[in-house]
Amino acid sequence: MTAPAPPSASLRTALATLLDGLPPKQAAQAVDRLIANYRGTTPTDTPILRDRADVAAYAAYRMPATFEAVHAALDAFAEATPDWTPTSHTDVGGGTGAATWAVTATWPGDRAVTVLDWSDPALALGREIATANPALRDAQWQRTRIGKDLTLPATDLVTVSYVLNELTPADRTALVDTAAASAQTVVIVEAGTPAGYTRVIEARDRLIAAGFRVAAPCPHSAACPIVPGEDWCHFSARVSRSSLHRQVKGGSLPYEDEKFSYVAATRLPATPAPARVIRRPQIRKGQVLLDLCEPDEQLTRRTITKRHGDLYKAARDAAWGDGWPPADE
Numbered sequence: 001m002t003a004p005a006p007p008s009a010s011l012r013t014a015l016a017t018l019l020d021g022l023p024p025k026q027a028a029q030a031v032d033r034l035i036a037n038y039r040g041t042t043p044t045d046t047p048i049l050r051d052r053a054d055v056a057a058y059a060a061y062r063m064p065a066t067f068e069a070v071h072a073a074l075d076a077f078a079e080a081t082p083d084w085t086p087t088s089h090t091d092v093g094g095g096t097g098a099a100t101w102a103v104t105a106t107w108p109g110d111r112a113v114t115v116l117d118w119s120d121p122a123l124a125l126g127r128e129i130a131t132a133n134p135a136l137r138d139a140q141w142q143r144t145r146i147g148k149d150l151t152l153p154a155t156d157l158v159t160v161s162y163v164l165n166e167l168t169p170a171d172r173t174a175l176v177d178t179a180a181a182s183a184q185t186v187v188i189v190e191a192g193t194p195a196g197y198t199r200v201i202e203a204r205d206r207l208i209a210a211g212f213r214v215a216a217p218c219p220h221s222a223a224c225p226i227v228p229g230e231d232w233c234h235f236s237a238r239v240s241r242s243s244l245h246r247q248v249k250g251g252s253l254p255y256e257d258e259k260f261s262y263v264a265a266t267r268l269p270a271t272p273a274p275a276r277v278i279r280r281p282q283i284r285k286g287q288v289l290l291d292l293c294e295p296d297e298q299l300t301r302r303t304i305t306k307r308h309g310d311l312y313k314a315a316r317d318a319a320w321g322d323g324w325p326p327a328d329e
Contacts, residue, residue: 007067007102007105007133008071015129018059055096059096059129062098063098064239065237066102066189068239069161069189069237069260070098070187071105071106072237072260073262073264076217076264076273076321076323077215077216080271080272081270086107086157087112088111088113088157089156089158090152090157090183091114091115091161092116092152092159092163092179093162094115094116096122096123096125097130100159101136108135114141114155115139117141117144147171148174152182154183155183157184158183158187160176160188161190164188165191165196172203173206176203176207180210181210184266185265186207187263188203188204189261189262190261191261192258192259193234194229196234198228200261204265208221212266213270215268216263216276217262217263217273217293218276219275219295225293225297233261234259234260235260236280236320237257238256239255239257274295275294275295275324276292277321279320287305287312290324
């Protein structure tokens, strides 16, 4: 029997027909407007995705990148909680459901899934795409205003990906507090920009105040050692680009790197990584330089040389965002 395709491949296949019949110029215009909203700093209180053309362009432009960023965050969380699998998942502001696909890639199997968004066209297309993923065929897609009046039922996992930038400060606060009151675990992903990092840190602080512990990326739940305005914590996920993706976004490379910031916090027992690689490792002759966030609330640079034996081999294989040292070292 042929093994089922992984969610990442199924998602690419499901996206492949979205722009059929949509004039390239119209798709490009929709993408340009979506990029402006995605990178902008002005909150909006109306749905960004207005019609199917917008949603199709959004799905081609953002779903693969959102999937990979959320999947990377969830994988880091799963490493800190290896004995836990969510049996229910609510994706707040989920749009076409990229985060739900990432959850199925992290924890295979069925669970109760609910996607909340205020855009009917996004929800409709998300429901359509989800038919390609057996774990999402019973998902509920509900139109909901994401803001201070949001209510959530009890759930194991809440994801909030690339949503906080669309909200006013008051609505952001209310959303994080509501998620904390309803979920065992909250995973928040934002763009890997200084502004995105600031939103993540604000959410991190509120989750800790609500009794959560940080499982990833931080090796501790104390204050972030990064000085605001001088640097920001972010990571990178490699995104395979289909021919459709290249058509919509332009460019010729078969991949791109999605920069993102995130926090995964939980009420569950969790064992964070001993330290986290927070920059791309620098491999030099006979040594590897690792920039690490340490459990003592410090940022350090460690030099791993050949004299470190197996640890040196592990350092050469280490990637930006990995825990350090590896679990088997």
